[in-house]
Amino acid sequence: MSQESTLANLGESESLRRTIGRLIQGEYTLVGPGDDAAVVRAPDGKFVVTTDTMIENHDFKLEWSTGFDLGYKAIATNVSDVAAMGARPTALVVAIALPSTTNISWLEAFADGLNAAITELAPGAEVVGGDIANSDLVFVSVTAHGDLDGREPVLRSGAKVGDVLAVAGTLGRAAAGLALLQSDTDAKSAFDDLVAIQLRPQPPVASGVAASLAGATSMLDISDGLARDAHRIAKASGVSIQINSKDLQGFEAGVEQAAMRLAVSASDWVRFGGEDHSLLATFPEGVVIPREFKPIGLVVEQTDHLVTLDGIELQQNGWDSIRG
Amino acid sequence: MSQESTLANLGESESLRRTIGRLIQGEYTLVGPGDDAAVVRAPDGKFVVTTDTMIENHDFKLEWSTGFDLGYKAIATNVSDVAAMGARPTALVVAIALPSTTNISWLEAFADGLNAAITELAPGAEVVGGDIANSDLVFVSVTAHGDLDGREPVLRSGAKVGDVLAVAGTLGRAAAGLALLQSDTDAKSAFDDLVAIQLRPQPPVASGVAASLAGATSMLDISDGLARDAHRIAKASGVSIQINSKDLQGFEAGVEQAAMRLAVSASDWVRFGGEDHSLLATFPEGVVIPREFKPIGLVVEQTDHLVTLDGIELQQNGWDSIRG
Numbered sequence: 001m002s003q004e005s006t007l008a009n010l011g012e013s014e015s016l017r018r019t020i021g022r023l024i025q026g027e028y029t030l031v032g033p034g035d036d037a038a039v040v041r042a043p044d045g046k047f048v049v050t051t052d053t054m055i056e057n058h059d060f061k062l063e064w065s066t067g068f069d070l071g072y073k074a075i076a077t078n079v080s081d082v083a084a085m086g087a088r089p090t091a092l093v094v095a096i097a098l099p100s101t102t103n104i105s106w107l108e109a110f111a112d113g114l115n116a117a118i119t120e121l122a123p124g125a126e127v128v129g130g131d132i133a134n135s136d137l138v139f140v141s142v143t144a145h146g147d148l149d150g151r152e153p154v155l156r157s158g159a160k161v162g163d164v165l166a167v168a169g170t171l172g173r174a175a176a177g178l179a180l181l182q183s184d185t186d187a188k189s190a191f192d193d194l195v196a197i198q199l200r201p202q203p204p205v206a207s208g209v210a211a212s213l214a215g216a217t218s219m220l221d222i223s224d225g226l227a228r229d230a231h232r233i234a235k236a237s238g239v240s241i242q243i244n245s246k247d248l249q250g251f252e253a254g255v256e257q258a259a260m261r262l263a264v265s266a267s268d269w270v271r272f273g274g275e276d277h278s279l280l281a282t283f284p285e286g287v288v289i290p291r292e293f294k295p296i297g298l299v300v301e302q303t304d305h306l307v308t309l310d311g312i313e314l315q316q317n318g319w320d321s322i323r324g
Numbered sequence: 325m326s327q328e329s330t331l332a333n334l335g336e337s338e339s340l341r342r343t344i345g346r347l348i349q350g351e352y353t354l355v356g357p358g359d360d361a362a363v364v365r366a367p368d369g370k371f372v373v374t375t376d377t378m379i380e381n382h383d384f385k386l387e388w389s390t391g392f393d394l395g396y397k398a399i400a401t402n403v404s405d406v407a408a409m410g411a412r413p414t415a416l417v418v419a420i421a422l423p424s425t426t427n428i429s430w431l432e433a434f435a436d437g438l439n440a441a442i443t444e445l446a447p448g449a450e451v452v453g454g455d456i457a458n459s460d461l462v463f464v465s466v467t468a469h470g471d472l473d474g475r476e477p478v479l480r481s482g483a484k485v486g487d488v489l490a491v492a493g494t495l496g497r498a499a500a501g502l503a504l505l506q507s508d509t510d511a512k513s514a515f516d517d518l519v520a521i522q523l524r525p526q527p528p529v530a531s532g533v534a535a536s537l538a539g540a541t542s543m544l545d546i547s548d549g550l551a552r553d554a555h556r557i558a559k560a561s562g563v564s565i566q567i568n569s570k571d572l573q574g575f576e577a578g579v580e581q582a583a584m585r586l587a588v589s590a591s592d593w594v595r596f597g598g599e600d601h602s603l604l605a606t607f608p609e610g611v612v613i614p615r616e617f618k619p620i621g622l623v624v625e626q627t628d629h630l631v632t633l634d635g636i637e638l639q640q641n642g643w644d645s646i647r648g
Contacts, residue, residue, distance in 0.1 A: 030477075031477055031479065034480075034560075035481075036409055036543075036544050036545055037406055037408070039373075039409070039477050040373060041370050045366055046364060046365050047363070047469075048361045048362070049362050049363075049364060049452065049467075049469070050362070050453055051455050052455055053463075055459050081361050084361070087361070093373060093375040094375075095375050095377040095465045097463065129375055133383075135379050135463070136461070137460070137461065139459070139465075141375075141463075141465035143375060146361070148363070153355055153363050155359050156358075156359055219360075236358075
C-alpha cells in the first residue's frame with residue numbers, strides 16, 4: 001500500500017470525496033451529501049429515526065471484519081430498527097472515526113459495504129450525509145430514517161392478551177458465528193454461513209412493513225437475544241409471554257452442528273444469542289400472519305414471570321452494551 | 325463518588341433510563357425515546373438531516389470541558405448546520421460512548437447540557453433517541469433534524485454575482501477561546517467569555533430561518549473558519565468572493581485584548597479561526613438583510629482567486645478534521 005493513499009495524506013475533503021463518490025443514490029433524497037445538511041422526503045408528514053453505534057474491540061474486531069463487512073453491518077443493524085417500527089428505510093447518515101494511517105482502500109471498501117447492504121436490505125434508501133474523523137479506535141455511528149407510508153408505527157407496547165408471538169428471520173445464528181470466530185480457524189471455515197451472519201447480518205427488513213400491514217400489535221428487532229427482547233415487549237405491553245420450546249427446534253437445528261463442534265448448547269444460542277436482528281412481533285389471533293413469521297408462543301395475562309418457556313420462567317441472559 | 329454509581333454498576337438500561345429521564349420534550353415528537361426508533365413530525369413532507377462527531381483529545385479535552393459543556397456543544401454544533409439550510413431544528417439523536425468507570429453524574433450533567441442548548445438555541449426540539457456504549461475514549465455523535473416549513477433549503481451553491489456577503493454571529497471568538505485554554509490559567513480567567521464560546525458555542529440559529537425568509541441565495545455555518553468556508557461557497561456557486569478587511573474590524577476588536585495578551589494576531593483568529601458556528605450567507609443586492617447579519621463583502625465573477633481580502637488572495641488556512 002502506498003503511503004500516499006492514507007487518509008492523513010489525502011486529507012478530509014479528498015477522503016470524503018472519494019468515499020461519497022462511490023455511494024448509490026436513493027429515491028427519497030432531495031438534497032444529498034455535500035452541503036451543511038441533506039434534505040429527505042417524508043411523504044406522509046412524519047419520519048422514523050433511530051441510531052446505533054459500533055466500536056472497535058467492543059462490537060467488532062478488525063481482524064474479523066473487513067471494511068466491507070463493517071459498512072454492511074452498520075446499515076443492517078440500523079435498518080432493522082426502522083423495520084421494527086413497520087417502516088421502510090429511506091435515508092441514513094454515517095459517521096466514522098478511524099486512524100489517519102488507514103489506507104483509503106479500506107474506506108472505499110466500507111462504502112461498498114454500505115452500498116451492498118442498502119441494495120440488498122433497503123433498496124431505495126441512500127446515505128445522504130456523513131462525517132469522517134480521526135481516532136485511534138474505529139468507531140461507526142449510523143442514524144437511519146424510515147417512511148411509514150401513512151401507517152401508525154408498531155411499538156413495543158401494543159401486545160394484547162391472546163396475541164400470537166412470532167419471529168421473522170434467524171435465531172442463534174449470529175451468536176454461533178461469534179462463537180466460531182472466537183474459536184479455532186478450522187471450525188470457522190466449516191460453518192462460514194454462520195460466520196457470515198455475524199459479520200453481515202441479514203435482517204428481514206421487508207417483513208417489518210408486512211407485519212404492520214397484517215395488523216401486528218407490537219414489534220421489535222431482536223438485537224439482544226430472544227429472551228431479553230421478549231421481556232421488553234412483555235414489560236412495555238403489561239403482559240406475559242409464553243414461548244414453546246418445540247417451536248424453537250427448527251432454529252436449533254440450524255446451529256446444532258456448529259454447537260456440537262464447539263461442545264456448547266444450540267438452544268442457548270437460540271434463546272439468548274443476540275445480533276440476529278430478526279423481528280419479534282405479536283399478531284391478533286385469527287389474522288393471516290405473513291408467511292416469513294414463525295409463531296413461537298402466546299401473549300397471556302401478566303404474571304410474576306414476564307417470559308416463560310414451556311411454563312418455566314425464562315431469564316433474560318442477554319447482552320448489556322455497557323457491562324458486556 | 326460512590327463506586328455504585330458508575331455506568332458499569334448501573335448497567336445500560338438504568339444508565340439510559342436516568343439519562344433519558346432528564347431530557348425535555350419537544351413539539352415535533354410523535355414517539356420519543358424507548359422504542360426501536362422515534363417518530364418525528366415533518367409537516368411539509370420533507371426533513372433536513374445532518375450529523376457531526378466529537379472525539380476526546382481531537383475535538384475536546386475532558387480537563388477543559390465538563391459533561392454539561394460537552395452536551396451543550398454537541399447540540400450547538402449540529403443545530404447550527406440545520407440553521408444553515410434555513411431550517412428550524414426539530415429533533416436530534418445522540419450517541420455517546422464513554423468509559424464504564426464514568427460516574428452517572430457526569431452523564432446526567434451531559435444530559436443537562438443537551439437540555440440547556442435545546443432550550444436556548446433550538447426551543448421546541450427534542451432528543452428523541454440515542455445510544456450509550458462503552459469505550460476508553462469519549463465519543464459523541466449527534467444527528468440533527470430540521471423543518472423547512474415549506475421553503476426550499478438554502479444551499480452553498482446559490483450565490484450570484486452582485487450578491488452581498490454577510491455574517492451572523494461571532495468570528496474569531498472560539499479560536500481565541502481555544503488559544504486561551506491552551507495557554508496559562510491566568511489569561512483564561514481574564515477572558516472567560518471567549519473560553520465560554522469555545523466550550524459552549526452560541527450559533528445564531530434563528531437567523532438561519534430569517535436569512536431564508538429574506539431571500540438568502542446561499543448559506544453555510546462557519547465551522548472551519550471564514551476563509552475556508554467562504555471558499556466553499558465560492559467553489560459550489562462558481563463565483564468569487566471579495567471580503568473587505570474594514571468590515572472585519574468589529575470582529576477583531578472583540579478579540580484584540582486576548583490576542584495582545586497572548587501576543588498573537590487578532591485578525592488571524594477572525595479570518596481563519598473555526599468553531600464559531602456563525603452563519604455566512606449571500607443576499608441579492610437591494611433586499612433587506614436581517615439586522616443580525618453584518619455585510620462583509622461581495623460576490624463577483626469567478627477569477628483565479630476564489631476569495632480575496634482587499635483584492636489580495638485569501639488562502640484557506642482552515643481546519644482539516646483528519647490532518648489536524
